[in-house]
Amino acid sequence: MKKYILILITLLGLSCKDKTEVTSSIKEKENSNKSIVGTWKLVYGETRQKDSIQIKDLSKADFIKIINEDHFAFFNQPKKGGEGFYGGGGTYTLDRNNYIEVLDYVAVDEVRGHEFPFTVEIKGDTLIQSGIEDVPEAGIKRHIVEKYIKID
Incomplete structure (x- = not known):
């Protein structure tokens, strides 16, 4: 027993x-x-394409990304004048540090519905996102690194 x-x-x-x-x-x-989840402001943006590196000039525009439980949106607002505004959004999945955006709402037809796989890392109030944007239909193949600070 x-x-x-x-x-x-x-x-x-x-x-x-x-x-x-x-x-x-x-x-x-x-x-x-x-x-x-939150509102993030871009503080550093780097694009590597072929043999060139371009650093985003943040003195000319504010770039904001808003992420909720299952959707994201981004906006680029010029600081002076209205030209150059663009935005987009869609759904995302996150599994540990593997972050995949599906761009559902955007003006460029060739990227609409495309999946963009990224690696993300969160350190305190900083989000670091990097990966390869590869959309042959739009002539896009570039590696990006973006650093955001949480503003809300």
Whole structure:
């Protein structure tokens, strides 16, 4: 009888451990999604295309990215005058540091519906996003690095 009770206690302990690990894994994924949610302002943007590197001139425009639980949007607002405004948005998935944007709302037909895989890293109030934007139909193939600070 003591053996059966000991086996039962052991099995109960093991089953609780497994549920805790599964619950922890789910909570970890939920927390990683929550940490990316917010309003982000671009503080550094770098584009590498072929053998050139272009640094985004942030003195001429503000670039904002807004991320909620499952959608994102971005806006580029010139600081003087109205020309050059653009924006877009869509859905995203985030699994650890693998972030994939699907650009559903944008003026350029060739990139609409395209998936853009990125790697993201969050350090305090800073979001670092990098990856290759590759859209042959639009003549785009470039590596980007963007750094944002959380403003809300």
